[in-house]
Amino acid sequence: MKRLLAPRTLFLSLGLLWLLAIWLSLALGPVSLPFVDTLRAGLRLLGAPIAGQGLEQAELIVGQIRLPRTLLGLLVGAVLALSGVAMQGLFRNPLADPGLVGVASGAALGAALAIVLGSGFGGLPEALAPYLLSLCAFLGGLGVTALVYRLGRHNGRTSVATMLLAGIALTALAGAGVGLFTYLADDATLRTLTFWNLxxxxxxxxxxxxxxxxxxCVVALWLPRRAQALNALLLGESEARHLGVEVETLKRELVFCTALGVGAAVAAAGLIGFIGLVVPHLLRMLVGPDHRLLLPASLLAGGTLLLFADLVARLLLAPAELPIGIVTAFIGAPFFLFLLIKGRG
Amino acid sequence: MMRRPSVLIALCASLVFAAVAQAEPLPQRWVSAGGALSEWIAALGGEARLVGVDTTSQHPESLKALPSIGYQRQLSAEGILSLRPDVLVGTEEMGPPPVLAQVRQAGVRVELFSSKAELTAVDENLKHLGTLLGAEQRASTLASDYRQRIQALQAAIGQAKTHQQAPGVLLLVGHGGGKPMIAGQGTAGDWLVQQAGGRNLAEHDGYKNVSVESLAGLDPEVLVVSDRALTGDAAVQAMLKENPGLSASRAARDGRIVVVDPTLLVGGLGPRLPEVLQSLARAFYPQGNVSFKP
Known part of the structure; x- marks a missing residue:
């Protein structure tokens, strides 16, 4: 595969886009703040000694609403894209998606369990509810992925093909579980569940x-250490083994990182599709398949893309808001089709 | 001797605070996140103060022209703040909680109301809204009027029940015909049927799809149809066409099918409820003289 961009150009432009996305995410929203106010509020948040008169509103909006949201977007986008790279490396297939090992469907099942049973017990305590939901989603994702991994193992070897099939089967099973909870849910719970899924x-x-x-941090520090091993895996499992890569350990680490990363992302922001699929794909076209470049580039691009999607989500219908999963799917799916058609011709 | 002056000071302080509390200006810019609440605000003459409503606020019709803040459980803090409201009103269904915390933090009053289907909830909500709107008098008139009408209706239904058994009723929520959901126990639809003196034949909880066969087996005497896509006769015709099991029921044969507005079933008791209850009760007890005034 040829690369379109030199690494230096790529990281420079990705870095600039990343900063632009952060700035826009802090500066734009349904409440229109003067440019100078956003800047001053931002600098004050960084600890710069600027007089805060007349800045209360800007500081609140930027500091308490937009900044945590921006950070959440950066983290979720980054970890989804990184997990996408890990899965595409593991399955040696550019169409692989973190959902393949069952982490998203497991998380959805955990969330459905928390939402529906929570309301069945007359509602959870207000303070506890969001944490329980996140925890259940996280544990659900982790549990189903562990099961998929376990099913893929035989005689000390992990068969990627078996894992793929087990992932499909367990995804269907978890989907049935979610369907059952959907059936049991009352109207209000159903709305919560639907929105969470988006x-x-x-x-x-x-x-x-x-x-x-x-x-x-764990995922972003761990995966790049294995970049060389992932490169070797591209050649095939036995080739990688001959090159001295402990393939079984690598597979375990990749699955574990994905489960951990996607599980935490889903627990924090619900199901957001397509970032894990499209970002690594796009970057591979730009810089080639070398994981030493692909991983850090995905980290930046994932956060950037998610922030741009979030801008659309919060501005398009303001003062109401669109679930971000709809936006990423609307951007992601046509883009993916475009890649397919372009690759064919 | 030290006691007295401190008590006096405390008394003065509390008087001053009370005065300050009274002098707090009434909120002028309102955002409402609850269908029934928005209706009550309009009924209390406060519609001009609304600057934004949620998607469940569909009545009166003019509310649809206001900026929409989305669904009541999925509010956006910045979206609400961009309307520069003084107060956000909603029911306990409003959320998510972190967003409400952010709105409060920005200095917007968040006032919570009950969405329970109870007359006491209507009393309390009206009193609360009346204070916030500065229309206490009107609120208490509306509340007592509401109570009286419902109670008179209940009395009339009780009277009618001595001559006629409570009819078996099914309430169907549909969407352009299709497979309707049946209002089961504990739903707002169930409450509506019961209050109008009907006997809900559905035994399940919540709104569920029920098989055509078991619907035919229930053989309801009256059907209440609430359709989200169609209104009036069109809703009835579409529903009967899609569900042959129902067109053979006593209700369809005798033409005892009533249509209610689906927005009534969302978010607590609203001002349109007594009229609807009356029309339902008239359909349930055609012989009885069921009205607000016996």
Missing amino acids: GSLNGASYQRLWPLLLVV
């Missing part, structure tokens, strides 16, 4: 960023 960065707060930050 994802949103709405209502982000600093307290809820910490667990995600921790997970993203």
Whole structure:
């Protein structure tokens, strides 16, 4: 595969786009703030000694609403894209998506369980409800992925093909479980469930960023260490083994990182599709298949793309808001089709 | 001796605070996230103060021209703040909680109301709204009027029940014909049927699809149809055409089919309810003189 861009150009432009996305995400929203106010509020948040008179509104909007939301978008986008790279590397297939190992459907099942049973017990305590939902989603994703991995193992070897099939079967099973909970749910619960399935960065707060930050750090630091091994895996499993890669360990790490990363992202923002599929795909076209470039580039591009999608989500119907999963699918699916058609001709 | 002056100071302080509390200006810019609440606000003459409503606020018709803040459970903090409201009113269904916290933090009053289907909830909600709108008098008139009408209707239904058994009723929520959902126990639809003196034949909980066979087996005497896409006769015809099991029922044979507005079934008791209850009760007890005034 030829590369279209030199690495230096790529990272420079990705970095600039990343910063632009952050700035726009802080500067734009249904409340229109003067440019100068956003800048001053931003600088004050960074600790710059600027007089805060007349800035209360801007500081609140930028500091308490837009900044946590922007950070959430950066983290979720980054970890989804990284997991996409890991899965496409593991399955040696550019169409692989973090959903293949069952993490998204498991998380959806966990969330449905929390939402429906929570309301069945007369509603959870207000303070606890969001955490329980996130925890159930996270554990559901982790549990189903662990099961998929376990089913793929035989005689100390992990068969990727078996994992793929087990992933499909368990996804269907989890889907049936979600369907059952949907049937049991009352009207109000149904709406909550539907919206959760479409994802949103709405209502982000600093307290809820910490667990995600921790997970993203682990994934973002771990995966690049295995970039060379992922490159070797591209040649095939036995080739990688001959090159001295501990293939079984690598597979376990890839599955674990994906489950952890996507599980945490879904727990924080609901199901957001297409980022994990499109971002690595696009970047591979731009810089080639070398994972040493692909991983850090995906980290930047994933966050950037999700922030742009979120801008659409919050501005298009303002003062109401569109679930972000709709936006990413509307951008992602046609783009994917475009790639397909272009690749064919 | 130290006691007295401190008590006096406390008294003065509380008087001052009370005065301050009273002097707090009434909220002028309102955002409402609840269908029934928006209707009550309009009924209390506060429609001009509304600057935004949620998607469940469909009545009166003029509310649809206002900016929409989305669905009541999926509000956006910045979206609401962009309308520069003084107060956000909604029911306990309003959310998500982090967004409400952000709205409060921005200095917007968030006032919560009950969406329970109870007359006491109507009393309390009206009193609360009346205070916020500065229309206490009108609110208490509306509340007592509402209570009286419902109670008179209940009395008339009780009277009618001595001559006629409570009819078996099914309430169907459909969408352009299609497969209708049946209002089961504990739903707003169930409440509506019961209050109008009907006996809900559905035994399941919540709104569920029920097989055509078991519908035919229930053989309802009256059908209440609430369609989200069609209104009036069109809704009835579409529903009967799609569900042959129902067209053979006593209700269809005797033409005892009533249509109600689906927006009535969302978000607590609204001002249009007594009229609807009366029309339902008249359909349930055609012989009885069922009205607000016995």
